[in-house]
Amino acid sequence: MTEKPIISARDLSVHFTLRGGALFSTQTLKAVEGVNLDIPKGSFFGLVGESGSGKTTLGRAFLKALKITRGEARFNDGEVDYDLVTLPKDKLRDYRKRAQLIFQDPYAALSPRMTVRDIIAEPLEVMGLTSSREETDERVREIADKCRLNLEHLRRFPHAFSGGQRQRISIARALVSNPRFVVADESVAALDVSIQADILNLLKDLQKELGLTYLFISHDLSVVAHICDHVAVMYLGRLVETAPTRELFAAPRHPYTKALLSAIPSLDPDNHGDAQKLEGEIPSPTNPPSGCKFHTRCPYAIDICKSVEPELAHSGMEHEVACHRWEELAEA
Amino acid sequence: MTLLTVDNLTLKFDTDEGRITAVDGVSFEVNAGEVLGLVGESGSGKSVTAKSLMKLNPGNAIYTPESKITLSLEEGDVDVLSLKGNKALRVVRGGAVSMIFQEPMASFAPAITIGAQMVEQLMLHKTVTKKEAKAISVDMLERVGISDAAKRFDQYAFELSGGMRQRAMIAMALSTNPKLLIADEPTTALDVTIQAQVIDLMKDLVAEFHMGILFITHDLGVIAQTADKVAVMYLGKVIEYGSVREVIRTPVHPYTQGLINAIPKLDDLDAELTPIPGDIPSPLERPTGCVFHTRCPIAEPVCSQQVPEMTAFDTNHTAACIVAARQRSAA
Ligand SMILES: Nc1ncnc2c1ncn2[C@@H]1O[C@H](COP(=O)(O)OP(=O)(O)OP(=O)(O)O)[C@@H](O)[C@H]1O
Ligand SMILES: Nc1ncnc2c1ncn2[C@@H]1O[C@H](COP(=O)(O)OP(=O)(O)OP(=O)(O)O)[C@@H](O)[C@H]1O
Ligand code: SF4
Ligand code: SF4
Ligand SMILES: [Mg+2]
Ligand SMILES: [Mg+2]
Numbered sequence: 056m057t058e059k060p061i062i063s064a065r066d067l068s069v070h071f072t073l074r075g076g077a078l079f080s081t082q083t084l085k086a087v088e089g090v091n092l093d094i095p096k097g098s099f100f101g102l103v104g105e106s107g108s109g110k111t112t113l114g115r116a117f118l119k120a121l122k123i124t125r126g127e128a129r130f131n132d133g134e135v136d137y138d139l140v141t142l143p144k145d146k147l148r149d150y151r152k153r154a155q156l157i158f159q160d161p162y163a164a165l166s167p168r169m170t171v172r173d174i175i176a177e178p179l180e181v182m183g184l185t186s187s188r189e190e191t192d193e194r195v196r197e198i199a200d201k202c203r204l205n206l207e208h209l210r211r212f213p214h215a216f217s218g219g220q221r222q223r224i225s226i227a228r229a230l231v232s233n234p235r236f237v238v239a240d241e242s243v244a245a246l247d248v249s250i251q252a253d254i255l256n257l258l259k260d261l262q263k264e265l266g267l268t269y270l271f272i273s274h275d276l277s278v279v280a281h282i283c284d285h286v287a288v289m290y291l292g293r294l295v296e297t298a299p300t301r302e303l304f305a306a307p308r309h310p311y312t313k314a315l316l317s318a319i320p321s322l323d324p325d326n327h328g329d330a331q332k333l334e335g336e337i338p339s340p341t342n343p344p345s346g347c348k349f350h351t352r353c354p355y356a357i358d359i360c361k362s363v364e365p366e367l368a369h370s371g372m373e374h375e376v377a378c379h380r381w382e383e384l385a386e387a
Numbered sequence: 388m389t390l391l392t393v394d395n396l397t398l399k400f401d402t403d404e405g406r407i408t409a410v411d412g413v414s415f416e417v418n419a420g421e422v423l424g425l426v427g428e429s430g431s432g433k434s435v436t437a438k439s440l441m442k443l444n445p446g447n448a449i450y451t452p453e454s455k456i457t458l459s460l461e462e463g464d465v466d467v468l469s470l471k472g473n474k475a476l477r478v479v480r481g482g483a484v485s486m487i488f489q490e491p492m493a494s495f496a497p498a499i500t501i502g503a504q505m506v507e508q509l510m511l512h513k514t515v516t517k518k519e520a521k522a523i524s525v526d527m528l529e530r531v532g533i534s535d536a537a538k539r540f541d542q543y544a545f546e547l548s549g550g551m552r553q554r555a556m557i558a559m560a561l562s563t564n565p566k567l568l569i570a571d572e573p574t575t576a577l578d579v580t581i582q583a584q585v586i587d588l589m590k591d592l593v594a595e596f597h598m599g600i601l602f603i604t605h606d607l608g609v610i611a612q613t614a615d616k617v618a619v620m621y622l623g624k625v626i627e628y629g630s631v632r633e634v635i636r637t638p639v640h641p642y643t644q645g646l647i648n649a650i651p652k653l654d655d656l657d658a659e660l661t662p663i664p665g666d667i668p669s670p671l672e673r674p675t676g677c678v679f680h681t682r683c684p685i686a687e688p689v690c691s692q693q694v695p696e697m698t699a700f701d702t703n704h705t706a707a708c709i710v711a712a713r714q715r716s717a718a
Contacts, residue, residue, distance in 0.1 A: 105578035167695075216664040218429075230610035247428040247605065252649045253662035274578065277651040281660055304653065318583040319653060324631050327612065332587070333580045336550050 059131045060093035061236055061268045066126035067092070070110050073341065079341060082341045086112040088292040089126070091367055094236075094270060095232065095284075096132070101283030102272045103315070105337055109290040110272045114238040117155050117270065119147065130154065132235040152182055155234040156226045156244050171216075172209040175199060175227045194231060201261060202227040219250035223257065224273055230261065240272045255282050264300055276319055280304050285373075288312050291340060291348040294367055298374040308376040308385060310353050347379065355380055390599040391417040391440070391458055391567055395617060397451040398435055398444065406449075407670040409435045411623040411678075414697075415616075417599040423590075424614030424631065425603045428667060431620040433603045437569050440601070441479045441486060442470060458483060482512050485560035488554075489572035491640065494556055495544035501528075502540035505559050527558040531588060546610045550581035554588070561592065568592075571603045586613055607650060611635055616703070619643050622668065622678040628697070629704030639715075640706040642679045677709065685710055 069087040071324050074080075074178045087109045094100045115121045117128065119139055128139040129214060130150065130162065155178075169177075178184075185191040199209055202223045213221055222242065229237060239258065243251045259282060261267060271280050279286055280300060287297040296309040307313045314333045321328060335352050338344055344351045348361040359379055367377040370385075378384075398410040410432045417423045425433050434557060438444050440456060456467040460483055470476050478484070488494055505524035509515055513521065521540070528536035531554040544552055553573065560568060570589070574582040590613065593620060602613055610617050610631065619627040619632050619642070627640040638644045645663040652658060665682040668674055674681050680690040687710060695707040700715060 105580065148592070219666055247667070248649045249428060249646060249663035250666065251662070252651075252660035255660055256662070275651075276579070279656075280653055280656055282650040302657065304656065314580060318579040320582075320586070320606070320612040321654075322608050322611050322635060322647070322650065322652060324635060325613045328583075332583050334584075336548050336581060337578075358697050 059096070059098040059133075061132055062092070062094040062130055062270070064092045064128045067113075067128055067175065069109075069116050069121060070124040071386065077314055084341050085240040085292050085343070086340065087116060090294050092287060092294060092297065094268060095266055097262075097266060098285050099259070099269050099271060099283045099335060101279035101286040102270060102289065103274065103276055103279055103286060104289035105274065105315075106159070107291075107340060109292040109336060110274075110289055111240055112292075113289070114156075114270055114272055116242055117236075118156055118238055119150060120156075130187070130236065148182065152184065152232045153234050154236045155232060155238070157229040157237060158239055159174040159245060167212060169198075169212070170209065171204070171224055173212055174213065174224060175209075175231055175350070178228060178232050181329065182232060188317075197200055197228075198227045198231045201362045202257065203209060217250075218246050219253055222246060222254050225258065226254075226261070230265070230267075233265075234267070236268050236270070237265055238270045238272065241274070242271070243278060244273065244275070250326050258282070271329070276315060288315070291343050293377065294372075294375075295378070296347065296366075296376045298371070302371065302374055306385075308370055308374070308381045309349075309378050310384070311349050312356050314352075347377075355384060388419050388490075389416050389459055390419045391410045393436075393440070395451075396436065396439060396454045396456065398432075399449045399451075400440060400456070401447045404671055407672060409623050409670065410439070410604065411426065413618075413623075415618050415625065415626050415628060417601055419595045419599050420593060421602040421615045421616065422593060422602050424610035424617040425620065426605060426607055426610050426617060427620030428605060429666065430622075432672065433605075433620055433622040434571055436620075437460065437486070437571050437601060437603055440467065440567075440569060441484055442467060442476060443480070447544050453685070458537075458567070464641060469598065477512065480682075481508060481563055481565075485563060485565040486569040486571065487556050487560045487573050487603075492544060492552070497543065497545065499619075500541050500543055501555050501559070502623045505540075505562055508559060509562055523671040524558070524562055525594070525655065527562045531555075531558045532559070532584070533562075550577060550584065550670075551694065553577060553585055557585075557588065557592075561596070565598060569601045569603075572605070573576075573602075574609060577605070582609070589613060603698065607635065607646065610659070619646070622670070622673060623695075624678055624707065626708070627704075628708040629694070629701070629706075633701055633704040637704075639700050639704070639711045639713075640708050641683050641685055643706075645682075645684070662702075677707070 067090040071086055073082045073084055088144045104110055107147045116123050123140050130137045130139055172195055176191050179191050189287045204223055243254050271283055271337040283300050286300050286303045290294050290311050297314045309318055333352050338351055346362045347360040347365050365377045365379045370376045370381055394414050396413040397407050399408050409527050427433050450468055458465040458467055467479055506520040509520040521630055525536045525540055533554050574585050614631050617631050618625045621642050627634055627643045648661045663682055676691040676693050677695050680686045695709045697705045697707050698712040699705050
């Protein structure tokens, strides 16, 4: 890689302390554990995995929206180089401008009495990025236009908007501070398919136009396959595989990734998949299995899988996988 | 054998903002041993159609007099919309017809064990003793793939994982041995690996019990993998109807075509994602003529004036589009 990654994580862990069943007892929930990850600048980086695998937690850790328990995380956009674990308060404000989150539905999160203009302008005002109302209006109009919202839209209240339009408002709000890194957490999950494609195309256009880097969190692998250039797969807080998108979908190496791909229902009524169906469910994160976290459901598990946790290792140029048997399985 | 016939179902709601048409002249049939998929985007009327089959819609619901829903049972035909009173309605509410929902928590009372609820439901619909009801329930929990069924019987719904809860709900719905199962987005809240398990389970159950299933989802991939026939809904209307293979492989309605083009496909990563232009109109502003004309790429002036009729495109394939019908008769 010629350029420094915009986000890099080493052994990154986020643990939550839960009150246990018994009095005074506590449990540790390792929502993210030992993650090593580089997000190349300018990439559309997908993060997939089933519910509870730690995707949102990892995204929030990168945004400094929660406390990192252990490990390192850095942000480097070419202008600034921040250590996210030790970032002092005065730098945090600058970081908030550079790293943003796209809300799933701004209407759900915001006052229904705010106009679309005010919703989009709020981050500018909170962060004090503009010095006059004219400047704010100018900036809001500019970004709204890029998100295909017109002046008429800006005067209205969000409840009058459809799902697709609301999502455009939400994107404009995230981008108004001119961030370099954007976390899009399930940004199209609530949208109907006929509208979803429009929002995905908009995100892609904005990326080219504004030179953004996205962390695109989704449980929908087909969407990720179409929009992302890199993908990382999580299972129970661990990263189990990362690769350029084409490679991951053409030659998945981790048994979990394979199972995930084969579980997607095909549009072809006569193609019932290659029957790599998984048994059972994701184990409880408060009581995860020993060794490889996937061994309780893995059809290829052997003894060592139960005791030794596999590390993420290179299996190709940019392809990394955490499985004791990936080489053997790739040959078969 | 036809099990369910929905004929010209039209359902309106009186709301503060006026009377809205949620279902408009919908007709379809479900045979025993067959899965009919009902697909469509949010607000297209899938759930209210399903609830009509159990006459479950609220007080502000108005069925037009032409609407007819017939359930054909061995004992004779049941005219569902004319049923009155809890006792008479029992046949379509857990008797011959059962329903499972997207959110299983909603169908289990939080303070009662799963087993107690299953037993109660069984004793309401069948003449069985409590002991027999328990045996049937445990057996059904086992049949849907729940391990330790006897133990689960005494647990509460919140103590089970999402996939397990969904299985328990299916077990409860099936314990009374219904002829028709209505499944409203039964896999939408589940992860894909669990969804695959539930889909397999439902297929096995059709084969084993020879039920008819009305399977509601907005996911055409799920329909392709589970259903024999499919009805595509848009703004309260069925706009295309036929065998799954025909409708998915050779869709004739511009909306169905658009829907299929908008879906990201794993076997063709280079394909552009093409949205359907515009937004779904509000039910308060239903377009005149063809309901799809505000978004249709091939709409003609006539489309905003004339309501298209369902026309046959093949033996098991109908669609409501003026232009497609004209092209077909010209060909
Ligand atoms: N604030 C918190 N306190 C305690 N546990 C938490 C907290 N936030 C998340 N968790 C737990 O951490 C784990 C990972 O959650 P996270 O929300 O990151 O998953 P996810 O992959 O985003 O899932 P989904 O697809 O459902 O959004 C889960 O077990 C969750 O219950
Ligand atoms: N009780 C009610 N009173 C008024 N309008 C209603 C009522 N129930 C449903 N509707 C309206 O009827 C239309 C169809 O709703 P329905 O819930 O059947 O949609 P759906 O296809 O199931 O959508 P989704 O995919 O979001 O579940 C919607 O416009 C909805 O707002
Ligand atoms: S390490 Fe073992 S259990 Fe884990 S994925 Fe590989 S083969 Fe399966
Ligand atoms: S009738 Fe007209 S508007 Fe409706 S789908 Fe056909 S061409 Fe489009
Ligand atoms: Mg999440
Ligand atoms: Mg519904």
